[in-house]
Amino acid sequence: MSEIKTHVRAVSDLVDGSVVASVEIARAPERIFQALASREIIDWWVNPGVFDTREWSGDVRVGGAWSASGMARGAPYTLVGEFLEVDPPRKLVQTWQMKGMPGAPSTVTYMLETIPGGTRLTVRHSGLAAPDQRANVGAGWRTSFEQLAEIMSTAKR
């Protein structure tokens, strides 16, 4: 196993306030799980210049707490949450909340599946809508967002 030549796919769904991203990595699921649930996070929870994790600690068991802190656009932040499901090396679910922000926490779910030559890792980050927005989620929303997309694509400012 050395390298899998595919790209990361990441899409957001405005209707239910979620992001789904996946990647194929030429390593065993056990090795990847370790990177998801350890201080190794500071080496990869990074979007350069935007979001930079410097510290991580976590009690990796169901009900255990985790916390990460760093700099986002020059300002310090702390993320906190709790592990909801710990099933190595297949699944890890944790809540995610910016410390000091109101509203319900979002949820990050990692799924790992074995593929030829490695592992496919899929992350689903859900519940990202603010509470006011979530209260409105329903059948009408798809239409709203389709129209919104149309308005956006033709608005000239």
Place this chain on the structure above:
Amino acid sequence: MSRIPAKTDAFRAIADPTRRAILDRLRAGPANAGTLAADFRSSRPAVSRHLRVLREARLVVDTKVGRERLYEVNSVPLQSVAGWLEGYRAFWQASLMRLKRNLEEK
């Protein structure tokens, strides 16, 4: 990623089909409340109420022309509605890329 106060929430403003229709109509060009009421066969107070919600969400802006107020679409809040998820999408995209690179290099 901050929470938007309900009064100015663009999501809430576009939840209503009439308000989406009004936004659609204003895309074609600015109009006053009277013209919109005629276009939608609604009462003028009903249209004014919708316009107030759209204005509070900053989805429309109004300009005073003589004794009338002319309404037009303001696309900026719509961009922020679409943008609040983009930060997370970009974060996971960059992070998974880095995770892959880190693990495959070693």
